[in-house]
Amino acid sequence: MEAVRAGERQLMARLPDGALMRRAAAGLAAACTGLLGRTYGARVVLLVGSGDNGGDALYAGARLARRGAGVTAVLLSPERVHEGGLAALRAAGGRSVVAPGAVVEGAVEPVGGLIRRADLVLDGIVGIGGKGGLRPAAVELADLVQEAGVPVVAVDLPSGVDAGTGEVNGAAVRAAATVTFGAYKPGLLIDPAREYAGAVRLVDIGLGPHLPPDGARVEALQHADVARLLPRPSAESDKYRRGVVGVVAGSARYPGAAVLAVSGALRSGAGAVRYAGPGSDAVIARFPEALVSAGPPRHAGRVQAWAAGPGLGDEPEARQAVAEVIGSDVPVLVDADGLRLMDLAAVRARTAPTVLTPHAGEASALLGVAREEVEAGRLAAVRDLAERTGATVLLKGSTTLIAGPGDVPVRVNATGTGWLATAGSGDVLSGLVGGLLATGLDAHDAASAGAYLHGLAGRLAPDPPSATDVAEALARAWQDVTS
Template identity: 75%
Template sequence: MRAAEDSGALIVSVDLPSGVDADTGQVPGDAVRADATVTFGTYKPGLLVDPAREYAGAVRLVDIGLGGELGAYEPELEALQYADVQRLLPVPGAESDKYRRGVVGVVAGSARYPGAAVLCVAGALRGGAGAVRYVGPAADAVIARFPEALVSDGPPAKAGRVQAWVAGPGLGDDAGRLRDVVDADVPVLIDADGLRLVDRDAVRARTAPTLLTPHAGEAAALLGVSRGEVEAGRLDAVRELAARYGATVLLKGSTTVVAEARGGGAVRVNPTGTSWLATAGSGDVLSGLAGSLLAAGLGARDAGAVGAFLHGLAGRLAAEGAPVGAQDVADAVPLAWRDVGA
């Protein structure tokens, strides 16, 4: 392997780079780093999920006539394409008003982290819901940036009608507001500090959908393992979290994956994104965006997958190969939406 890499020659792998795990995307030891991989019949998980994806290079799928045989099997992974996302995007009808389109509530931010609230609301306002209610101590910062937001400093239960809640970004140690949200009988997205504070039994007891959106470090803390273990085995980690919490889980990272509540069904792999999205506040925008899709009527799995797709595409459009901030990503979500909906 090292001789091939040191030679400077173009390295092409056939079906899969030697040394990577086809089913999990793990790389247990030495492996070939290919410039390109020609694979057959169907994409293997190891070609879609990091760390193995980095070893595959450019991937070309060759049809060898397995369509009928493949149709008899339940896939372990799936990736939404433009047409799939276009079909799922919530579009208002002639009789729609802000309430029919959905209202998303946001419980985020603190005196120390008011920007998290602003960025979460920014994502929510661009996610398809008709209105955003913000509840928390960063109301002045939110209303200064987004006068269309509906703000309140009281408990979430008294903030008014919502079809979904987003809780956690920049929340600090405000467990009381989080409990109020978890007790609500509407879909809930929990991120960031909310993941640290939430009670697993309370999540499992919920009857309305729950979407958890950890990055690898947060997932590691929830599972009681190292971050490296999560990054080396994303599929196992996201399925285990979904099973433990009885919730849909969106595991963020170089490969973003979404597992259905309780870990069943195919894991969705997000095909969009850019390394420039690794910037402070980017996850807050994604939380607001996905939460807004929940309020607009998408199920937790679809809201997570569509939110990640739009967020990744917005990051790519905003960056164009250069550094961007989280607000730039939020501002590019309408461009991504138009690109998908065209």
């Protein structure tokens, strides 16, 4: 977040006083107009704190008031309110009242009825510098808004969430929409804070050229980014040049995991899939194009990458298979049972790329912390696990995060859907990412592109999708991204 603040300072130094805030306010007012449907006669309440977010809300309120809206600002810190914004609001016909609980002399106007009659509330209480949950006076206002059921538009981000980590440490505003300025903040992309943001709209205020190249420590790939990463065969390609991925998955108890992991690998763009393990009969019956072997990985033949772990169970043969894969000199993905069976020291000693794909429970076991700690601080957890293991970590869940060791941005997958929380879906993802590794993508890109395609396939598959439906929708996801 310091990179965003530094960029804002550089941009403000080049512009007339107040120009940057008015740019932000113009985008904010336009978004509010779209939500209201009509501006004239609409009743808008501004929840105004002492920082620049409060100023943004006041200037946007002034624009709405000039278009005929009835705008009232509720001031939580009237002694520290943005004076220029408040003057603009009053000049446009808006008015202000003092919030209950604010430290002022004299009478405080009740605001419960004002909020209940509102068509829209703007949350300008706290900006990106806020830490911890809302203060008591702000909690009272947020509770009134929630009880009234009035839609909220958050200014830059919902007050009370951590802009840099996505954590929510206390009470916070729940918004129907968030209008953010210049750059996406991590807290708008990462759960649990993402759930408080609603629909997010980015307003360009000219900040981009003033952000350092490595300033966005969290990024979200879009279709065009993923399209540039995906492998494309050339006229000289054959199945081996396109990459061969080995799959170590499934067991006598869980043969379906082998089938699902292979299904993802077959739709990864790799030229061939070798399966090694006890699920070979089930795999060849479902996918005759797969190359199968019932023996250990070392007997499967040459591969350019391995995907190992889904449905392996606890047999000694499974532990040995995982050890063989981790001991290889090619890129490796480890998932599910493989995460329990692997030797962390062997993972850290690897020189070839490694991808680990835990969900929150598996990540908590690897980190030695409670699952609730991982879920409350997903960004910190994925970074910590990447540094501890030296691997690229794809942390699955309500928000999928991809982090690598060292100074690389964490990527947030924007395509996920709750429908992917279904048995076997992660097995498909394992095969898909393993196959992308075999095509030559580096670990960070393979995990990111795989998560993107997998999430998109979950959206394209019929509701409610099974894991098989997700695998079958991967071809459509490829077409959607590359067309």
